[in-house]
Amino acid sequence: MGESKRVVYWIRRLSDIAAIGWLAMMLLVDFVVAGTRGGLQWTVAICGVAGIAAVILRRRFRVETFIAVAALSFVVSLVIGLTGFVGVPGSAETGALIILTIGVLRHVEPVKRAAVFGAAALVALMAEGIARDPHNELVFSFMLFTAWTMTAAVGGYLRFQQERRKEAVHSVRRAERLELARELHDLVAHHITGIVVQAQAARTVADMKPDAVLPALDAIATAGTEALTSMRRLVTVLRTEDEADRRPGTSLADLRLLTERFSANGPRVAFEIGSGIDDRTLPPEVMTTIHRVLREALTNIRKHAPGASWVEAELRRFDQRVLLRIRNFGSAADPRLSRLGGGFGLVGMAERVEALGGRLYAGPGSDGAWEVVAEFPAP
Numbered sequence: 382m383g384e385s386k387r388v389v390y391w392i393r394r395l396s397d398i399a400a401i402g403w404l405a406m407m408l409l410v411d412f413v414v415a416g417t418r419g420g421l422q423w424t425v426a427i428c429g430v431a432g433i434a435a436v437i438l439r440r441r442f443r444v445e446t447f448i449a450v451a452a453l454s455f456v457v458s459l460v461i462g463l464t465g466f467v468g469v470p471g472s473a474e475t476g477a478l479i480i481l482t483i484g485v486l487r488h489v490e491p492v493k494r495a496a497v498f499g500a501a502a503l504v505a506l507m508a509e510g511i512a513r514d515p516h517n518e519l520v521f522s523f524m525l526f527t528a529w530t531m532t533a534a535v536g537g538y539l540r541f542q543q544e545r546r547k548e549a550v551h552s553v554r555r556a557e558r559l560e561l562a563r564e565l566h567d568l569v570a571h572h573i574t575g576i577v578v579q580a581q582a583a584r585t586v587a588d589m590k591p592d593a594v595l596p597a598l599d600a601i602a603t604a605g606t607e608a609l610t611s612m613r614r615l616v617t618v619l620r621t622e623d624e625a626d627r628r629p630g631t632s633l634a635d636l637r638l639l640t641e642r643f644s645a646n647g648p649r650v651a652f653e654i655g656s657g658i659d660d661r662t663l664p665p666e667v668m669t670t671i672h673r674v675l676r677e678a679l680t681n682i683r684k685h686a687p688g689a690s691w692v693e694a695e696l697r698r699f700d701q702r703v704l705l706r707i708r709n710f711g712s713a714a715d716p717r718l719s720r721l722g723g724g725f726g727l728v729g730m731a732e733r734v735e736a737l738g739g740r741l742y743a744g745p746g747s748d749g750a751w752e753v754v755a756e757f758p759a760p
Contacts, residue, residue: 397437400480404433407472421461425471428457432477439484447481447498454478454505462512475509475525478502479532486536487543499536503529553729576604632660633696636672640694643679648689648709650679655697663703667757670733671696671705674741677730678707678753686751703759708752730755 411426431453435446454474482502489495506529510522583597633654640650663671675694682689689709696705727743730753734741739757746752 400436401433404429404436404473404476404480407476408433411471411473421464424457425461425474428453429471429473429477432471432474436477436480439481443481443484443488444498447478447485447502450474450478450481451498451501451505455508458505458508458512462508471509475506475528478505479528482529482532483536483539486533487539492540495536495540499533502532550728554732556729576601632668633658636675636696639672639676639679643683643692647679647683648691650692650694652694653696655695657698658696658703662698662760663757664760667703667737670737670757671703671755673733674705674730674753674755675707677727678743681727681753682707682709682751698759701759703757705755705757706752707754708746708750710750 408426408429411422411429415422415426432450435450439446454471479502482499485498486495489498503526506525507522510525580597580601583601586597636654637652640652644650660668678694679692682692686709692707692709694705694707696703698704727741730743731741734755734757737757739755741756742752742754744751
């Protein structure tokens with residue numbers, strides 16, 4: 382588990398513990414009141430137990446637990462109102478309904494359905510305030526309405542931030558997809574041009590040197606196979622509805638030039654290319670993606686770790702995989718990247734790498750240095 386995922390995991394666990402602890406204190410109050418008043422007040426306390434159980438199960442059964450607690454709260458309030466019992470609204474039950482309402486307003490799709498659930502929660506809370514204490518119904522109703530208003534505000538704000546994040550990620554992926562479409566055009570043009578040139582050469586020498594035709598045909602077949610393979614990979618990315626540099630012919634010299642330009646205006650970059658890797662080793666789309674990952678990683682270092690003393694980059698081949706690793710030393714990267722799961726540049730890199738059958742990791746390494754690691758299958 383990466384560092385950022387581990388942080389998010391424990392934040393969620395602690396938030397669950399805090400919510401359940403808060404509801405448990407409310408439930409304790411409900412049982413104390415039930416022991417004093419008796420009667421249907423015990424039913425109210427038992428509803429609080431059901432509410433806590435629903436909160437515990439809310440991540441797996443979000444809609445079902447909300448509907449169960451809202452319906453239970455409304456029905457119990459209606460029964461108490463019809464029997465004329467003067468009681469106190471259940472604190473644990475009310476708190477559970479508030480927590481569940483925040484969840485449905487944030488996550489339930491579509492938005493109209495979430496709004497209907499929010500309105501249902503308001504009806505259930507108003508039923509509590511009116512039915513359970515007719516002598517102070519205005520006070521209780523106002524308090525519960527205020528609680529619902531704050532709940533709706535929190536749930537709506539979280540929903541807004543979530544939708545904003547989705548839209549930003551979608552825009553980044555769409556831009557990547559457009560770039561990939563341009564790259565597909567350039568890649569096909571490159572291969573087709575080579576095929577046409579070799580076919581013309583074979584036709585020219587066919588009469589004078591027939592024995593030279595077969596090698597030319599083999600070269601044409603090889604170029605056609607490479608073109609089809611590259612096209613299948615890139616078209617697969619386009620069909621996945623989101624994913625992508627415009628330069629399909631990126632070479633190792635371009636990678637070195639990129640690191641040299643970065644070193645001229647920033648921390649020094651030590652770039653090492655392992656044995657067994659040259660411009661003919663990797664397919665063009667993989668070379669392009671390596672260039673993209675290296676560029677994005679260096680850009681992130683400039684933005685989020687300006688005090689880095691030096692950067693180490695290496696491109697190596699291990700059996701059936703090729704590994705690109707970029708690490709910066711002397712200054713930790715901005716911790717917000719780890720907490721938030723990375724910026725949108727990392728989203729584009731991950732989409733591109735995974736589309737080619739690889740995987741990408743960005744986070745602190747075992748020695749504390751921030752690193753970006755991209756792994757690709759070797760041909």
